[in-house]
Amino acid sequence: MAFLEIKGLIKRFGKLEVLKDIDLDLEQGGFLVLVGPSGCGKSTLLSAIAGLDTISAGEIWIDGEVVNDLRPSKRDIAMVFQSYALYPNMTVGENIAFGMEMRGVPKPERDAAVQRVAATLQIGHLLARRPSQLSGGQRQRVAMGRALVRDPRVFLFDEPLSNLDAKLRVDMRTEIKKLHQTTGKTIVYVTHDQIEAMTLATKIAVLKDGALQQVGTPAEVYNRPANLFVADFMGSPSMNLLAAEVVTRNGTPGLELLRANDDAIFLRLPPNLTQGAVQVGEKLIVGIRPEAITDPDGADRNSPLVEIVEAHVDVVEPAVSDTYVVTQASGKEVIARMRSDADVQPGQRIPFAFDLNKAVLFNPDTRQRIV
């Protein structure tokens, strides 16, 4: 049995179902990231695990024990809040020790634990300060210290990095990853930032409108998105999702993508597609990540199927380590990711290499992935 298990969880506010039949599990030491746009219910799910919100139906298991009716303090969890939620009238040291004080831990023991955690997080020199005297990054560390000192079964993080500036966010992200690796603790983490989700998670759960869209490893969710929503949501720049029709050209079945003022693009069917999965004449949506469309020299040499297509360059966006090249097909912009030294100018007509081994196909009606 998994360490953290959620079975058939439903949460209603009046008649509105904000969480719809959620089934999730996480092994001990796992790092589960709940990701989705704002209002998808990810924070509500976290609050339900914490016990801060009641649930309307279902069960939450932690370490083989149903915790539905346990108060938050009895669930042996610790939580880091988006606003850090540091008690403004207490010093950093008192903030970290507050939970132990409430549990009646004697003062010498409390002090020792605070010192230990402060050393881990390098906040020893801040212990006598008040939260208002700290910078954003320092507050973040104190909030983590308050969670760490508890040594809980499960850590819960509610968008902990969203109030930090870009550079600090990357630093703290690494710090959290390091924390997970050194302590081996089970973590549930909520974010709307899909890059955070990718870098931190051992398991990602994508939510939309209170329903689970896909659960899997970062690689699974990224490479084999379950539906169009996940495909579009995960990845930056997001996946190219282009309308295509299955046709036969010279006896070979393939995908035809129409272009304005140009010939249609013909791409042979992805090699991993099983026989008969799509029919000639069927309309579908092909999804290709920007990094799977490159200049011919940059294409993956191990890929079994790379198609070279000549196309007109509309826009070139240098992004230091890469260059994003924009062309168009099926009435949409197509973003290709080329090497930074690729010599491309807007207005040119250059060859684009489509790595179809990394393409996925979607049914436009059900919006689900085919195969």
Next chain:
Amino acid sequence: MSGRVETSMAGGSTVVTRVVIYGLLLFFAAVFLTPLFVMLITSFKTLDEIRDGNMLSLPQNPTIAPWLSAWGTACIGLTCGGIKGYFANSIMMVVPAVAISTLLGSVNGYVLTKWRFPGHKVIFALMLFACFIPFQAVLIPVARVLGMVGLGNSIIGLILVHVVYGLGFTTLFFRNYYEAFPTELVRAAQIDGAGFFQIFRRILLPASGPIIIVTVIFQFTNIWNDFLFGSSFASGDGVPMTVALNNLVNTSTGVKEYNVDMAAAMIAALPTLLVYVVAGRYFVRGLMAGAVKG
């Protein structure tokens, strides 16, 4: 060119506006301060000087005899012990009434914002309603109730009435203040294992300074200045300051001692004045904090 014309016109109208604004302010300040001034100088004059002199002239032979008389020897009704006993009555009534109503209001505000229950809006609306019930409307029912529970004619009865009447206001103040208090702090404390009152005492109360000051000033002023409840539910030696002052001034026997009356009135007004001077700036600040954030 046109720019310069506009500037000079704007400058001219600014001066006019300033003059009007300051003129009006000075006028109204005079309207409100003159009576206070007259009271103050009259309380330091002798009776002869009051009869002969100009009301606005400064005392020729300043004396504190009227103040001593008002405090210790003036006759109110049949006893001639000054107003000191009644001053003590008021203190004994105001301090517990303010403390209890403020404390209960803060607990109410805490529950109505951080421990919401079904129907919390209705409860709050009903409590607000209490702010708008005129005192006169409930005099007889309150008298009946006080009589039935054996608290008629007592300071404790007055305290009870003021606490009940003040609850609507104190709850309103604290609810609006705590509405803006971050709920995540309460949740963090819950996870840390703090209980209902621990969260209140350790997390919310330390952050409630401004609103406590507002509530205390408001309640202190209202209860100290109350006349109606005091004259209705107390009598004899048990009446509060305001009622005693009325009895002193309206006495129909002997010579009318204006200087003593004025000194007594000043003594009656001093505590509220003092509270305003000491904590007045927090009053405005606290009210705004509650209003804008709530």
